[in-house]
Amino acid sequence: MDVNKSVQENKALGAQAQKKYKDLAMNIIRKYGIFLIFIAMCIVLSMLSPSFLKIRNLTIVVRQISIIAIVAMGVTMVIITGGIDLASGSVIALVSVMTAKFAHPNTYPVFVPVLVGLAIGSFTGMISGTIVAKGKIPPFIATLGMMTAARGAALLISDGKPIGDFSKEFEYIGGGHFLNVPVPILILIGVIILTHILLSSTKFGKYIYAIGGNENAAVVSGVNVDKVKIMLFTYAGLLSALASIIMTSRISSGQPGAGQGFELDAIASAVIGGTSLNGGIGTIPGTIVGALIIGVLNNGFDLLGINPYWQPIVKGAIIVGAVLLDERKNRSK
Amino acid sequence: MDVNKSVQENKALGAQAQKKYKDLAMNIIRKYGIFLIFIAMCIVLSMLSPSFLKIRNLTIVVRQISIIAIVAMGVTMVIITGGIDLASGSVIALVSVMTAKFAHPNTYPVFVPVLVGLAIGSFTGMISGTIVAKGKIPPFIATLGMMTAARGAALLISDGKPIGDFSKEFEYIGGGHFLNVPVPILILIGVIILTHILLSSTKFGKYIYAIGGNENAAVVSGVNVDKVKIMLFTYAGLLSALASIIMTSRISSGQPGAGQGFELDAIASAVIGGTSLNGGIGTIPGTIVGALIIGVLNNGFDLLGINPYWQPIVKGAIIVGAVLLDERKNRSK
Amino acid sequence: APKAAEPAATPAAEPTKAPEKLKIGVAMSQFNDKWLSYMLDSMQEYSKGLTDVEVIYVDGKADVNTQLGQVETFIAQGCNAIVVNPVNTDATEPMTKAAKEAGVPLISVNRLFKNQDEATSYVGSESIKAGIMEMEYLAEKMGGKGNVAILVGDPGNEAAIKRTEGFKEVIKKYPDIKIVAEQIGMWQRDKGMSIMENWLQSDLKIDAVASNNDEMAIGALKAIEAAGKLGTILVGGVDATPDALEYMKAGKLNVTVFQDAAGQGVGAIKTAVAAAKGEKVEPIVWIPYELVKPEDVDKYIAKWQ
Amino acid sequence: MERENILVIENVSKAFPGVQALDNVQLKVGKGTVHALMGENGAGKSTLMKVLLGIYRPDSGTITFKGEKLEVQNIHQALQSGISMIHQELTNVPYMTVAENVYLGREPLYKSGLVKMKEMENNTRELLERLEIKINPRAKMKDLSIANMQMVEIAKAISFNADLIIMDEPTSAITDKEVEHLFKIIRGLKATGVSIIYITHKMDEVFKIADDVTVFRDGKFVGTEASANMTKDKLIEMMVGRELKNVFFKQPAEIGDVILSVKGLSREGEFENVSFDLRKGEILGISGLMGAGRTEVMECLFGITKATSGEIYINGKQVKIKSPRDSIKHKMALLTEDRKLTGCFLVLPVRDNMVMASINDYAKGFLLDKRGINRTCENEKGKLDIKTPSMDQRIKFLSGGNQQKVLISRWLLTHPDILILDEPTRGIDVGAKAEIHKLMSGLAAQGKAIIMISSELPEIMGMSDRILVMSEGKQIGILDREEATQEKIMKYATGMVN
Ligand SMILES: Nc1ncnc2c1ncn2[C@@H]1O[C@H](COP(=O)(O)OP(=O)(O)OP(=O)(O)O)[C@@H](O)[C@H]1O
Ligand SMILES: Nc1ncnc2c1ncn2[C@@H]1O[C@H](COP(=O)(O)OP(=O)(O)OP(=O)(O)O)[C@@H](O)[C@H]1O
Ligand SMILES: [Mg+2]
Ligand SMILES: [Mg+2]
Secondary structure, X not given: OHHHHHHHHHHXXXXXXXXXXXXXXXXXXXXXXXXXXXXXXXXXXXXXXXXOOOHHHHHHHHHHHHHHHHHHHHHHHHHHOOOOOOOHHHHHHHHHHHHHHOOOOOOOOOHHHHHHHHHHHHHHHHHHHHHHHHHOOOHHHHHHHHHHHXXXXXXXXXXXXXXXXXXXXXXXXXXXXXXXXXXXXXXXXXXXXXXXXXXXXXXXXXXXXXXXXXXXXXXXXXOOHHHHHHHHHHHHHHHHXXXXXXXHHHOOEEOOOOOOOHHHHHHHXXXXXXXXXXXXXXXXXXHHHHHHXXXXXXXXXHHHOOOOOHHHHHHHHHHHHHHHHOHHHHHHO | OHHHHXXXXXXXXXXXXXXXXXXXXXXXXXXXXXXXXXXXXHHHHHHHOOOOOOHHHHHHHHHHHHHHHHHXXXXXXXXXXXXXXXXXXXXXXXXXXXXXXXXXXXXXXXXXXXXXXHHHHHHHHHHHHHHHHHHOOOHHHHHHHHHHHHHHHHHHHHOOOOEEOOOHHHHHHHHOXXXXXXHHHHHHHHHHHHHHHHHHHEHHHHHHXXXXXXXXXXXXXXXXXXXXXXXXXXXXXXXXXXXXXXXXXXXXXXXXXXXXXXXXXXXHHXXXXXXXXXXXXXXXXXXXHXXXXXXXXXXXXXXXXXXXXXXXXXXXXXXXXXXXXXXXXXXXX | OHHHHHHHHHHHHHHHOOOOOEEEEXXXXXXXXXXXXXXXXXXXXXXXXXXXXXXXXXXXXXXXXXHXXXXXXXXXXXXXXXXXXXXXXXXXXXXXHHHHHHOOOEEEEOOOOOOHHHOOEEEEXXXXXXXXXXXXXXXXXXOOOEEEEEEEOOOOOHHHHHHHHHHHHHHHHOOOEEEEEEEEOOOOHHHHHXXXXXXXXXXXXXXXXXXXXXXXXXXXXHHHHHOOXXXXXXXXXXXXXXXXXXXXXXXXXXXXXXXXXXXXXXXXXXXXXXXXXXXXXXXXXXOOOEEEXXXXXXXXXXXXX | OOOOEEEEEEEEEEEEOOXXXXXXXXXXXXXXXXXXXXXXXOOXXXXXHHHHOOOOOOOEEEEEEOXXXXXXXXXXXXXXXXXXXXXOOOOOOOOOEHHXXXXXXXOOEOOOOEEOHXXXXXHHHHHHHHOOOOOOOOOEHHHOOHHHHHXXXXXXXXXXXXXXXXXXXXXXXXXXXXXXXHHHHHXXXXXXXXXXXXXXXXXXXXXXXXXXXXXXXXXXXXXXXXHHHOXXXXXXXXXXXOXXXXXXXXXXXXXXXXXXXXXXXXXXXXXXXXXXXXXXXXXXXXXXXXXXXXXXXXXXXXXXXXXXXEEEXXXXXXXXXXXXXXXXXXXXXXXXXXXXHHHXXXXXXXXXXXHHHHHHHHOOOOOOOHHHHHHHHHHHHHHHOOOOOOOOOEHHHOOHHHHHHHHHHXXXXXXXXXXXXXXXXXXXXXXXXXXXXXXXXXXXHOOOEEEEEOOOHHHHHHHOOEEEEEEOOEEEEEEEOOOOOHHHHHHHHOOOOO
């Protein structure tokens, strides 16, 4: 009897150990699923095109996604609270033309257009946030309204025409290099670090998760839900503004038509990166990987010279495929 | 003690009666809120422009919204299950070019292009639905993928060029009149009745509400949730196709660039009409009123000749304002 | 600057493999545009016949930033010449700068860069001219007086801006012509149709519709026709698409402006190949617009066959 | 004693990532009997039932139902093969009517394919009448009280005419009156040969209604006994694995000064004129029937809803409480009644769930003191014996009892002086319940003041120093511990005073 038992125990232990490894492997896949998919994409691309892995090309990819990635971080936080932000693309346009107005050479010092842009972006965010928090309007509608209105404002202010002719200092923001690294990439890295810390390691971040996890429970736990929402949308607006300033500087032109469709790319980055549209789930690193996947795809298409009519088809399939392969998503429902 | 009690009771009864009337008034506002807002908009417009209330103009408004309204009904049902459909605009493009290919005079009888279009629309919907149901992919991502892919397919099939030259019979669908009523309006009415019945009075409709209200409850009640979702997306795809056929016929051209941004208008119609993005709540009549609000706005802008750059600003404000005034929305959170 | 030296080394390093084909990158503003797709077709058709040249086409999806990234990718890939159909003519400075630094010839097609002198060559016409030609014809037909309604494409989009500018420049010269309405139709026929339907219901008296392109003009015509007012309102467009020429032949469309898609497309590739081979190229290769009046519609219909 | 078994489960195992939920368990249910299934929170009771219903596939084992091997792939098949279930969590569609909920998944249809709404309503009305449940079949589910929602779910499970009905803690959200009602229904079912698996944490119910008892512990089968041969102590020992004395652990505590004083608190349409004093070291029980408005009083007191009139004094000073934030500042805490709706952040890790209300303590600078948070959480986990594989586990994967413990620790971490507990032991096993009671006693001994709403009379009488009884939104009276008898409380609760 005793022997039997110990054999069984041993077996159980063995099974347990095996299970542990399996669990570990599952955990890694679950936790880093989309990241692994991204790596796989990169490997395939580098085999198809020798140009892909060149530092220069990778730098270009990162600089290209910097704008969407910065927007997507704000959008991610909004989605984590269970909301959505459709206004980012139009806010980019509005900030672009307003910033451009103050960025001409020999007028204002460079911080003026930057501050004007950031202020306007934050302000639009604050309005959306207030409508959502105090008006109890679904964020979809509040930001849809803002999306429409901000686009109109951008056209009105610029009379539908692009605004160019910038000071050297202003052009440095999007086009300059610092220690051989493009400035937008440096800004991106800074924003990633700041936003990641904000979301994962501060009270504000915990409240964002709490609101998305269960808004009622958040209220009962003493979270000032309205304030957090307003602050959050303001921050998201600020990030859109920052992205807009980089873009405006980079293309040397304030564009009322800028940013069209960016909101969808930003949301897609977040969701591909594992953010749940039901709220409560999502991370900044995930979103960055999501943005990278989209960026690498676009770059790969251009490098390989794929028939542009096939590109959207392949892209659509890959977006769905990536999320499908992402084990985490499979489990979270 | 007894006297006291009866006095109190009387008081209570009085208060109850008062409360009843207040409740009734609130109920009306809650139930018909957005409808009243729509009426108010119409009154204002008819004062600003004498042309507005003419039968002819109203007919035009209804015909103009018929396309969005048909799409929006499918989208409404998807949203009621707690999902979203971003693909409708691109599906319109794909169906438009495919239908056009079969609509030339002296080639096929008119039912061929119509059936081809409907089949393709349903098929895209079925794919989205299957990805959502079987792949456990969030509808946002599944339909975002479809949105991208269908647009690519439309470009590929048409080689980026519009396809024109249709048979008289085909042009009748979008441009003809029956008993003096434009055919699109008749189709719209038919679809409204059919979809309203489908949603409010059939098993399929009940399951749609159940899935959106509490998917778990639907599962444990033995509802085949996957099947319902696939059927639902298929139906939504069918409606997009129908809208596309009307539009293609109406403008006498199959356009790979058609339908851009329609998905947002359709979603906005649904949400303005009281559909909750959290699922479980929404009606077809509500969505129709939502579509009418957007249609009347656009019509009003043109009638009044408002500066086109101001239009989006006003439109954004009105969309938010309408939902803000809609008592129902205020309560549902 | 010291940085300029480093990227410039890249193209020099590329041609070490001797028998490699010339690589030319074509960055289109968007594929999803009808007229541009004709130009693209002509480019593809022509380049198929070139044995020593590989041409890569990319779609800027009407986004300035995307296009800029694509041009940079071309440079990183070691293209020998780049053809750009700019999304926005005002936002071209970073492209010209990047191309200059890398020493890659940059040819603009169809739309003139704001800083064209920084680029190698331009093949095409001037957008504003199209607007001017269309409106001048309409103004003349209106007898120098009346009300005009304008259909604008996608606002912020260069063709929309420039053509509208052209309209207004002409109208300014006629004190008796007034702009009574202006609406955004996003280049789309269905939008043009809806807008015109609404205008016809309003109290506006419209004598002519000046549209940024033919598609919206056709939409407007369909609305006018449905209202039974065909012939009472002048309608003009730009592009001279086959559809538009049909409408003109049927006596519905009053004027359009032909832009030589094939001429521009083939011209751009030819210029790019020459520049890539190090030959000298003209800084501007004009492919002029042609006004298409109902009288000579058949000539243009023949061009599309 | 030979008898016919309708259900025989043998050697069933089921693992979730990190948890062996079921380990070779067995269960034999006789035809026409009520079989109680007992065990601590997380013992695997619900999991086994979900296996039975085809929601989960077992890793191994066999299930025989009505003499045949049960091979169900999904719930639909399970329902058709004659098994229905009242789920532990409420599973209704809030925006649908009662009738629609009852008939969800099997709507009667006309030939045209339309749903026979009238028939559904009439049948539901009949069903509810037969079961003597007074609910309008056309009412929207969301407008019912939780108790009524539960009664609808009970009615629904019965309406399948199943041979085996599983009831997973059906009485956790209803009061004694409804429990009696349910028992009557169960006896009726039994008489018609229906078998019932009855899962509960309430000891008394087992002896009242069950024929047999099976106990699980940590996913393992402990034993099956006829309940006639069982004693309470033996049952507890089987469940907990050790002897547990003193089910209601009420330590005498020194009663101090008045800390909270509520005067004439009213909220229109919900309750009126509630007044009481609460002293340090005191446990004030609040009793009443379902719908008496107890929860509403506490929600109002805590600032979730606005009072129409009334005053609140804390430590003798009048305070204005406009939101839960204010109450937390005044060192109040409220453990809400509905874990899912207002308690858990379901998709968030246990850790975040624990510290959310006290996060200010860890936010000294810009960054949170994560190490401090972890230390605190591990500490709480040990103190309350919370069963979770890690602090990173999403709380939705914890058993109900463990979720409750996490929520209690959330509030303890705010170091409250006044602790309001709304049904704190609902759905909690005896062991954990005793621990919570011990905890309450300890807190009272430290001089904290506690208000406890409970629908379990023994709990109210066992734990309270004084008992406030409400009926239909009115405060009927406050009884001292000594004068409170079951009869007296019930009399007050039904409003039959004077
Ligand atoms: N879907 C799941 N994923 C991971 N773990 C789970 C899941 N469902 C249950 N568990 C775990 O399995 C164990 C058994 O849970 P179960 O719900 O069966 O307990 P129970 O006996 O019903 O407890 P209670 O009395 O609290 O309802 C617990 O440790 C629980 O955390
Ligand atoms: N969702 C709801 N909608 C409308 N009225 C409700 C709702 N929930 C409860 N009520 C009403 O509020 C009053 C109090 O309900 P509730 O059952 O919560 O009281 P309670 O005394 O807290 O009972 P318990 O704590 O035992 O659940 C009742 O009149 C009830 O009908
Ligand atoms: Mg359980
Ligand atoms: Mg209660």
